[in-house]
Amino acid sequence: MSLKVSRRRFMGGAAAALGYMGLKPGAGLLGATRPAGLAPLQQANEYDSFAKLSSNENPYGPSDKMLEAMNTAWKYSNRYGYPDGNIRRVIAEHHGVGPENILLGAGSGETLEVVGHTFLEHKEKVIGVTPTFRTVYGTATNIDADVIELPLDDDHSQNIDLMIETTRRNYRDVGLVYLCNPNNPTGMIVPASDVRRLLDGIPEDVPVLIDEAYHHFIEDSRYETSVPYVLEGRNVIVARTFSKIYGMAGMRLGYGIAPADLIQQMRAYSTGSVNALVKWGGVAALSDPEGEAWVKKTTLDLRKKTVAELEAMGYECLPSECNFFMVKTGRPVQEVRSAFRERGVLVGRPFPPMLDFLRVSIGTEDEMKRFMAAWKEILPARAATGNGNG
Numbered sequence: 001m002s003l004k005v006s007r008r009r010f011m012g013g014a015a016a017a018l019g020y021m022g023l024k025p026g027a028g029l030l031g032a033t034r035p036a037g038l039a040p041l042q043q044a045n046e047y048d049s050f051a052k053l054s055s056n057e058n059p060y061g062p063s064d065k066m067l068e069a070m071n072t073a074w075k076y077s078n079r080y081g082y083p084d085g086n087i088r089r090v091i092a093e094h095h096g097v098g099p100e101n102i103l104l105g106a107g108s109g110e111t112l113e114v115v116g117h118t119f120l121e122h123k124e125k126v127i128g129v130t131p132t133f134r135t136v137y138g139t140a141t142n143i144d145a146d147v148i149e150l151p152l153d154d155d156h157s158q159n160i161d162l163m164i165e166t167t168r169r170n171y172r173d174v175g176l177v178y179l180c181n182p183n184n185p186t187g188m189i190v191p192a193s194d195v196r197r198l199l200d201g202i203p204e205d206v207p208v209l210i211d212e213a214y215h216h217f218i219e220d221s222r223y224e225t226s227v228p229y230v231l232e233g234r235n236v237i238v239a240r241t242f243s244k245i246y247g248m249a250g251m252r253l254g255y256g257i258a259p260a261d262l263i264q265q266m267r268a269y270s271t272g273s274v275n276a277l278v279k280w281g282g283v284a285a286l287s288d289p290e291g292e293a294w295v296k297k298t299t300l301d302l303r304k305k306t307v308a309e310l311e312a313m314g315y316e317c318l319p320s321e322c323n324f325f326m327v328k329t330g331r332p333v334q335e336v337r338s339a340f341r342e343r344g345v346l347v348g349r350p351f352p353p354m355l356d357f358l359r360v361s362i363g364t365e366d367e368m369k370r371f372m373a374a375w376k377e378i379l380p381a382r383a384a385t386g387n388g389n390g
């Protein structure tokens with residue numbers, strides 16, 4: 001009789017055996033001494049137990065259709081030149097552009113790095129606001145390029161006039177303008193008219209990277225995607241991700257959409273390290289509008305409910321269009337964050353200079369209940385201010 005044990009049963013059995021024996025893998029049993037810190041299983045258990053509202057993830061993960069598609073792709077996990085569901089062509093068709101306008105990345109984080117390397121390699125400057133998503137700034141610093149960080153306006157919106165003026169003033173040294181729309185961590189959009197004003201207001205040979213990671217959550221009709229600028233042949237790169245609405249942050253898939261000559265330049269810096277499963281999952285995601293609509297509605301309903309509760313307690317929240325929002329606690333964020341962690345809830349890190357604002361990602365209904373329960377212990381209700389928005 002053959003002793004065939006499926007890999008899943010084997011892994012499950014090994015974990016169960018360790019559990020029965022009260023042993024932690026890594027505590028000598030596996031023959032290796034581990035560095036100080038939690039053993040992997042303990043680490044995973046601790047992680048799993050938290051309400052994870054710190055990284056703007058989708059708490060539901062991929063839809064059933066996506067999981068099914070990814071499961072059929074396991075058979076390619078031992079191959080190189082496997083059928084990939086025509087992911088690049090499918091994405092291109094989704095946007096009405098050509099495959100030559102798409103560059104895949106292992107998450108849009110890779111796309112942002114690739115854009116940074118491509119356009120800042122000669123020690124040029126990148127211009128954008130602070131606080132924002134900092135990957136491009138990190139790339140710039142790593143390669144000795146300069147970052148010009150512009151403050152947000154008093155209402156926490158991005159100051160487009162200042163961005164135009166700064167770009168013009170530094171024109172000869174500017175390699176890239178970065179516009180995160182909507183902005184992370186504020187969650188606030190840049191209206192389409194302002195994006196146009198920016199593109200029309202700066203020299204047309206300055207590339208503008210427009211990060212639309214949270215595009216799918218937006219309801220505000222003043223927002224529009226910037227993909228049409230690519231079709232116009234403008235010097236625009238739009239970054240998109242499957243990490244947020246499609247729930248695949250751990251699987252890593254994102255892409256840039258840009259005129260073919262820019263994609264060609266960027267290709268030199270790309271790693272091509274996208275895996276077989278996520279390619280098939282990505283194809284399925286784009287043909288699952290019901291799954292997408294469900295995540296959007298569930299997330300936005302929970303965001304609105306949570307914001308309304310906080311405003312009723314007298315706390316100001318910024319007008320987010322994303323799967324997260326910022327609330328002004330009036331207390332140092334690091335201290336507030338630790339108090340939440342002690343109660344099993346992970347919330348956003350500090351975003352200088354907004355050090356008394358807390359960024360909260362929208363989790364499941366249960367996670368949001370845990371968040372509100374912790375909030376009530378940490379931050380007492382205040383006298384409500386007018387419309388609750390003050």
Ligand SMILES: Cc1ncc(COP(=O)(O)O)c(C=O)c1O
Binds near residue numbers: 055056133211249253
């Ligand atoms: C604005 C923004 N851009 C890009 C990313 C990168 O996401 P990923 O690399 O998972 O696609 C994030 C992740 O939080 C983000 O907030």
